Amino acid sequence: MSIDVSQSSPAAALSFRRASRADDASCAHCPLRRMAHFQAVNAAELAMIESLKQAEFEYDAHTLLVQEGQSDGPLYTLLEGWAFRFKTLTDGRRQILDFLQPGDFIGLQQKMSDAANHGVRAMTAVRLCSFARDALWTLHREMPSLGYDLTWLAAHSEAHVDENLLSVGRRTARERVAALLLMLHVRAAAQDPAAARHGVLMPLTQQHIADAMGLSLVHINRTLRQLSQAGLYHSTSAGHVRLPDLAALAALAKLRWPLKLAPRPLI
Amino acid sequence: MSIDVSQSSPAAALSFRRASRADDASCAHCPLRRMAHFQAVNAAELAMIESLKQAEFEYDAHTLLVQEGQSDGPLYTLLEGWAFRFKTLTDGRRQILDFLQPGDFIGLQQKMSDAANHGVRAMTAVRLCSFARDALWTLHREMPSLGYDLTWLAAHSEAHVDENLLSVGRRTARERVAALLLMLHVRAAAQDPAAARHGVLMPLTQQHIADAMGLSLVHINRTLRQLSQAGLYHSTSAGHVRLPDLAALAALAKLRWPLKLAPRPLI
């Protein structure tokens, strides 16, 4: 059983720092927008996004970005680093719902109800772009194309959770780990296709994998070892992961393959 | 292991019939709109919805409404009956993602990508309201308040999957069944608060519960029996379910309680 105690840990509570708005924080020069992985925007859309942007923040790894049950939580776009969404049971058992990578929107689901029904925690140091509280409605009203993008993001966020639910509900431990590594690898590689040849940076601990796949830490360890011995998984230091045979992993995971990612809207 | 063979079953393939547009199928008189459970719309919004509505269809129980991988699938609002969304592995194992009740939107996620990444199957006879293929973009463009509602629906659909993922990943069999029954009961009761005193109509088979909670049919049977003997669950004939002590079930399921449902937008 995995218990989430980090909320009450003083280290986690104190481990954040803020950065005021950087000098060149304009959305036009946002490095994410240069990636082919993200959809292009026109000038009007860019101006609208810019006008709703409030500031950039930086937080340390392990910072709690959104608390479960929090009302009137923040609205962010993740610019740098990884985070995860999670839910806990009343006795503390934690389930990771999905992992967030640069470009992902934080707080959309929560703004649609009176309180957040999941928490969000940074896995690495993160850089965030924060938006005005009423940005969602403003986007819809003033710029329907961006409102449409919000629906797109919500739908695709659900698709990630759908895939994880399929894994946790119907895949064996080996299949789950293979599927998760594969999905994260594809998403991470899409952000930097060139560098992905030699492996991809995936700042996961085995505890993260366990909490995402509904398994115990011990069993994840044994399963990773199996995959490693089968030559399907190789992890170097500092979270650098190489998956030498993606197709074999996909077959093992009973995953439809190949997987092609559509360009994402970026708000 | 649960294998989904029903796609290839001739009974399922032939078991649908269509109904042409009914005489009084205007949205203004839609019985769903009279429920307090759904948000009110103004005249302009109602006219917009009406203009995008194409026809009403009726299908028999077990009909496949959306096929996994289908491109250019339909866009429906479920008016009557229950359905479920599901995904399958390449070897046929099936996971139910969530259950759809009247008022739920079908096809939103699928329209946001080039192909449906999940299937939808009717559990009972269903009545559906179908919309034009480009209705999503039209709604966003012409009536931002309804575009916002679409985002709302997508976000809340994800919340259901989140809850199921928490169950499947971190709850024991007893807790999972308790949580599922409770969530479905609350949603069903919201549709007809008056009738809910004496139990609620839930057209679930034990196989559905098994496929939704990632357990085997046999184990669901034993678990339901336990709950029944504990006096927490009572099922009469024809899928009428009574949960005598909701708070006790919630405590058993480690679910935050009470659960209040916000009024849903209805498109």
Added chain:
DNA sequence: CGATGTATTGACCAGCTTCAAGTAACGTGG
């Protein structure tokens, strides 16, 4: 140089699956 977080491995066992068989309810056609 302890302190802390992460990874690793062994031993034991329990929750759940699988296999198997049988009952019950219902509709359909002879």
Added chain:
DNA sequence: CCACGTTACTTGAAGCTGGTCAATACATCG
């Protein structure tokens, strides 16, 4: 009206997947 097919539900027995407990190794870091 009964025989039959179909679907849903029930129960027992055996065994496997993965959990729990425990101990150790290893790294980083203030």
